[in-house]
Amino acid sequence: MPGVLEEPDVIVVGAGPAGSTAARDLAAAGLAVLLLDKDPFPRDKPCAGGLTRRALANLGFELPAEVVRERCRAFRAVWGDKVQEVVLPEPYAVTVDRCDFDRVLVEKAQAEGAIFCPGEAVLGVETGQGRVTVRTTRRRLCAPLVIGADGVPSRVAAALGERRVPAAPCLSAEVPLPGSEGGARRLHGTLETHWGMFRWGYAWVFPKGNHASVGLGSWDGAKVNLKALWGEFLASLGYPPAVPRGHLVPLGGGRRRRSGDGILLVGDAAGFADPVTGEGIFYAVLSAHLAAETVLTLKRRGLPYTSHYLRGYEEACAKAFGRDLAWALALNRLARRCPRLWQKALFGSPVCFRQGLEVACGRKTYRELAFWALRRLPHLLS
Numbered sequence: 174m175p176g177v178l179e180e181p182d183v184i185v186v187g188a189g190p191a192g193s194t195a196a197r198d199l200a201a202a203g204l205a206v207l208l209l210d211k212d213p214f215p216r217d218k219p220c221a222g223g224l225t226r227r228a229l230a231n232l233g234f235e236l237p238a239e240v241v242r243e244r245c246r247a248f249r250a251v252w253g254d255k256v257q258e259v260v261l262p263e264p265y266a267v268t269v270d271r272c273d274f275d276r277v278l279v280e281k282a283q284a285e286g287a288i289f290c291p292g293e294a295v296l297g298v299e300t301g302q303g304r305v306t307v308r309t310t311r312r313r314l315c316a317p318l319v320i321g322a323d324g325v326p327s328r329v330a331a332a333l334g335e336r337r338v339p340a341a342p343c344l345s346a347e348v349p350l351p352g353s354e355g356g357a358r359r360l361h362g363t364l365e366t367h368w369g370m371f372r373w374g375y376a377w378v379f380p381k382g383n384h385a386s387v388g389l390g391s392w393d394g395a396k397v398n399l400k401a402l403w404g405e406f407l408a409s410l411g412y413p414p415a416v417p418r419g420h421l422v423p424l425g426g427g428r429r430r431r432s433g434d435g436i437l438l439v440g441d442a443a444g445f446a447d448p449v450t451g452e453g454i455f456y457a458v459l460s461a462h463l464a465a466e467t468v469l470t471l472k473r474r475g476l477p478y479t480s481h482y483l484r485g486y487e488e489a490c491a492k493a494f495g496r497d498l499a500w501a502l503a504l505n506r507l508a509r510r511c512p513r514l515w516q517k518a519l520f521g522s523p524v525c526f527r528q529g530l531e532v533a534c535g536r537k538t539y540r541e542l543a544f545w546a547l548r549r550l551p552h553l554l555s
């Protein structure tokens with residue numbers, strides 16, 4: 174009898190937060206799931222490792238304490254000599270190292286019965302006759318359904334005929350905190366962002382105990398030489414030199430196909446990330462849950478995984494967060510056109526600054542933020 178390795182019910186490509194979550198949900202419901210990743214695990218991924226409260230709430234389990242590097246109650250934004258800071262009564266985010274966080278998510282999927290194959294890259298995906306064929310560096314696999322969770326350069330998205338998702342370039346590195354004492358105290362429990370270094374985007378310093386994730390992200394679509402700014406930024410903070418890694422964050426909120434015959438896309442592969450802040454883990458996990466729910470509903474009703482039926486997943490994403498990402502994209506475009514206006518609102522008004530944080534905490538939507546700001550526009554700009 175063929176085993177799960179030869180004839181899985183679902184092949185999940187990519188074992189980041191999106192892939193592992195989809196694999197866990199589906200395996201927990203009794204499906205035979207194969208989870209593939211091109212990298213040997215545990216592996217690191219360029220990421221600031223900030224998990225907002227809403228991302229934590231969606232995980233579906235309590236994150237083990239040893240994976241949490243810091244619990245953050247404060248958010249600080251710096252623009253030249255201007256500093257805005259909010260300290261909340263409760264943590265609104267935690268920081269993690271991605272190699273630990275992603276390993277835990279894979280282990281959760283394995284505990285539910287998913288078979289994990291690290292170090293196996295998918296080279297191509299073809300659909301036809303009610304099946305999807307996946308060509309990997311080791312073999313050919315077939316399944317009725319493939320979930321593409323393979324990040325921005327998604328091979329599975331390419332099989333849907335989708336171009337690479339529009340994305341913002343970032344540079345980041347994990348940097349030891351100097352003299353640990355001073356640096357660590359200044360940052361402890363605080364997510365810090367720096368503005369005004371380029372037209373639209375920001376730099377971040379997220380604390381992780383004895384080290385910090387430091388990065389630069391340009392959201393304005395223009396070519397910015399981040400490498401040229403990198404050394405200067407580290408030196409301005411008094412940090413030692415560090416070699417950064419480049420990566421892309423999708424600019425979410427745009428229109429895209431996320432399903433087709435036998436195929437669903439989740440997380441970065443689907444282009445789901447906040448086009449204002451770059452937050453992606455919340456959307457990765459939530460879209461994975463919605464994908465699994467769609468698949469399980471079809472299975473329960475005995476319906477096939479055709480593009481017609483899988484479109485329900487796209488509708489579920491649009492309802493849960495897609496429309497709000499479109500509002501965020503509109504705000505991104507406004508900021509690109511008038512970055513000074515945006516920065517003035519952010520730094521000129523502590524109230525406006527707090528409202529922005531409400532979105533990150535999941536207590537306000539971008540739509541609500543946009544209407545709130547529109548009503549106060551003359552006041553914000555005076």
Ligand SMILES: Cc1cc2nc3c(=O)[nH]c(=O)nc-3n(C[C@H](O)[C@H](O)[C@H](O)COP(=O)(O)OP(=O)(O)OC[C@H]3O[C@@H](n4cnc5c(N)ncnc54)[C@H](O)[C@@H]3O)c2cc1C
Nearest residue numbers: 187189190191211220221222223295323324440441453454
């Ligand atoms: C510099 C930077 C900082 C960020 N900071 C934050 C932050 O603080 N908070 C936040 O919420 N988000 C942040 N993000 C966004 C976040 O990292 C992503 O949105 C999130 O990782 C998406 O998860 P995913 O599972 O969809 O994709 P990924 O985490 O990218 O995982 C994709 C997986 O697919 C595998 N893969 C790729 N191609 C193949 C293939 N052909 N075959 C098999 N496997 C393959 C990869 O090895 C990888 O493991 C940041 C992004 C960047 C670039």
